[in-house]
Amino acid sequence: MKLSVNKAHYPVTVLGYGRRIGIWTQGCSIGCKGCVSQDTWVRDANRDIPVTDLLAWCREMANRGLDGLTISGGEPFEQADALAYFLAEFRSFAECLPRPVDVLCYSGLPYERIRREHATLLTQIDALVPEPYVHKLPGKPLRGSSNQPVVPLTPLGLERYGDPDVYGGKRFQVAVDGDQIWFVGIPERGDMARLEEYCEARGLVFAGGSWRG
Numbered sequence: 001m002k003l004s005v006n007k008a009h010y011p012v013t014v015l016g017y018g019r020r021i022g023i024w025t026q027g028c029s030i031g032c033k034g035c036v037s038q039d040t041w042v043r044d045a046n047r048d049i050p051v052t053d054l055l056a057w058c059r060e061m062a063n064r065g066l067d068g069l070t071i072s073g074g075e076p077f078e079q080a081d082a083l084a085y086f087l088a089e090f091r092s093f094a095e096c097l098p099r100p101v102d103v104l105c106y107s108g109l110p111y112e113r114i115r116r117e118h119a120t121l122l123t124q125i126d127a128l129v130p131e132p133y134v135h136k137l138p139g140k141p142l143r144g145s146s147n148q149p150v151v152p153l154t155p156l157g158l159e160r161y162g163d164p165d166v167y168g169g170k171r172f173q174v175a176v177d178g179d180q181i182w183f184v185g186i187p188e189r190g191d192m193a194r195l196e197e198y199c200e201a202r203g204l205v206f207a208g209g210s211w212r213g
């Protein structure tokens with residue numbers, strides 16, 4: 001079983017509780033206007049990773065201290081079978097870790113549709129952020145646009161995400177990978193253009209950007 005992955009990172013500290021593994025899936029057919037992750041839209045067989053390899057990497061990262069796993073995309077539910085397999089295996093080893101580990105998952109699909117079509121998969125998730133990104137709406141803590149709820153699905157999800165406002169404040173992580181820079185976090189509308197202007201004024205010109213339509 002393989003999961004198509006755009007990137008994976010540890011530690012992610014700006015998308016959920018504590019120190020987390022972040023996995024961004026590859027492939028999204030929703031096409032929200034203003035999406036900042038357009039590099040994740042096209043399915044690409046070169047990005048398919050055996051779930052067993054991904055789990056081995058997660059185990060390695062968990063040894064450094066783990067509070068949670070954030071799944072984003074791309075659209076994770078477009079790979080529902082591989083995601084279900086990955087999450088079942090991930091949760092079974094995470095249960096043995098010294099600290100509670102939550103799973104926070106993002107989706108651009110409507111919550112009611114996910115409930116209807118992926119009820120079993122939802123049992124592997126502690127908190128879900130569903131609904132498409134709406135460019136004209138302002139963001140909220142943990143969310144790109146204010147129409148997106150944070151839905152706790154388990155007691156741990158409720159404990160950590162019952163009040164998403166505790167994750168307020170603008171926070172970004174920056175990672176460098178070869179000649180690419182990528183950002184972890186949820187920008188407000190116009191933030192990426194402002195960041196480009198700021199960098200250009202200091203001599204750093206971006207050749208491309210996943211936030212450009």
Ligand code: SF4
Pocket residue numbers: 028029030031032035036037038040073074075107108109132133
């Ligand atoms: S915001 Fe998410 S759901 Fe919407 S197009 Fe971008 S990756 Fe897909």
